[in-house]
Structures are given as C-alpha cells and as structure tokens.
Amino acid sequence: MASPADPCHDSTSGPRRPLVARHAPTTTAVSYTQPVKGVHLPTNLADFSDPEWAVLEVTTCADADSTDVIVAQSPWTLRLEDGTEVKPLGLRGYGIPAPVCPVSAGTVRPGGCLRGKLTFGMAKGSRPDRIVYDVRRRPAVTWSVPRA
Numbered sequence: 552m553a554s555p556a557d558p559c560h561d562s563t564s565g566p567r568r569p570l571v572a573r574h575a576p577t578t579t580a581v582s583y584t585q586p587v588k589g590v591h592l593p594t595n596l597a598d599f600s601d602p603e604w605a606v607l608e609v610t611t612c613a614d615a616d617s618t619d620v621i622v623a624q625s626p627w628t629l630r631l632e633d634g635t636e637v638k639p640l641g642l643r644g645y646g647i648p649a650p651v652c653p654v655s656a657g658t659v660r661p662g663g664c665l666r667g668k669l670t671f672g673m674a675k676g677s678r679p680d681r682i683v684y685d686v687r688r689r690p691a692v693t694w695s696v697p698r699a
Contacts (some may be wrong), residue, residue, distance in 0.1 A: 568687045576659065578619040578696040580607040580682045581666070585673060597672020598637065602603055605629070606648050607639070607682060615662035621659045624669050626686045629633070629679035629696075639669040 577662045585605035588653040594602055607627065613620040652667030659665045673679075678699060685691040 552602070553666065563684075567599060570613065573575055576586055576611050576613050578611045578684055578692065579609065579638055580684070581610055583607050583679075583682065583696050585678060587648065587670075590670070592642075592646055592670075592672075594672075596642070597676035599677075601671060601675055602672040603675050605673045605679075607669045607671065608666070609652060609669065609684075610664055610666040611659055612658045612664040617661050619661070620659040623655050625655070626684050627669055628683040628685065629671055629673070630681040630683055630693075631677055632680045635677075636683075637671050637673060642670065644683055647697050663668070 562676040573696045574674065583605065587606045590604040592604060594600065596602075607629070611620060611622050624641050627639055633635070637653075640647070641654050643654060647670045648668050650667045650668055652665065657665060679696050682694040682696060684689055684693075
C-alpha cells in the first residue's frame with residue numbers, strides 16, 4: 552500500500568462498502584506524450600529495437616457510493632493504425648516518470664481518485680492513433696490520439 556504522500560494513490564479511507572458497486576468508476580486518458588525527454592531506459596525493455604519512450608497519464612475516480620475500485624496498468628493499450636497493440640512496460644522506478652500508477656493492484660477508495668503515468672516503448676517514427684482501456688465484463692473505451 553502506498554503512503555498517503557504518494558500523489559498517484561487515493562489517500563481517503565472509510566468503512567468497508569458492500570461488494571456490489573452501485574456506480575461504475577470514471578476512467579480517463581488525460582494526456583499522451585511522445586517522445587518523453589529525460590527517460591533513459593534499457594532498450595531491451597521495449598518490443599522494438601531503438602525505441603522511443605511514451606507516457607500516458609490517466610485518472611480513475613470512484614463514486615462516493617461505490618465500493619473500492621482496483622486499478623492496474625494491464626487494461627491499457629496503445630493501438631497503432633496498422634492494428635499493432637503496445638502494452639505498458641509495467642515498471643516502477645528505473646527512471647519512469649512519476650507519479651506511476653500501480654502495476655498490478657492499486658485501490659481507489661469510494662469518493663477518491665488515482666492519477667498516474669504509464670510508460671510505453673514505441674518504435675521510432677510510429678505513433679498510436681488510439682488509446683484503449685479494456686476491463687473484463689465491460690465494453691472497451693477508446694480515445695483518439697492527436698497527431699504530433
């Protein structure tokens with residue numbers, strides 16, 4: 552569990568809620584940056600040789616009447632025009648821009664929000680046209696990525 556000083560994590564607390572959420576969380580792709588200056592990661596972390604690094608900033612908020620919301624990097628994908636999909640690196644530290652969203656299981660408490668960044672290794676010269684958020688049992692949500 553993150554410390555309350557971690558800006559990527561919700562710091563509210565309260566009593567446990569019923570297991571069934573009354574309201575779905577709100578998840579938003581806030582910004583996309585490529586290339587990211589100052590990130591110097593080993594190139595073998597990306598699926599492409601000689602990658603450039605990209606950062607997606609996202610936020611998830613839980614309704615005050617909901618249960619805890621579990622968030623992770625795995626539902627996020629960048630989709631290129633040719634259909635290629637790129638998943639986040641799933642790392643914390645190692646020069647990844649902060650605040651980093653949880654890699655596997657962060658918690659947003661009812662009435663709270665979580666904001667953080669995900670890092671992707673992209674092929675130089677490529678740029679996604681879509682950001683996809685796909686959680687099981689819910690329809691996928693997509694956002695357009697503006698041209699650079």
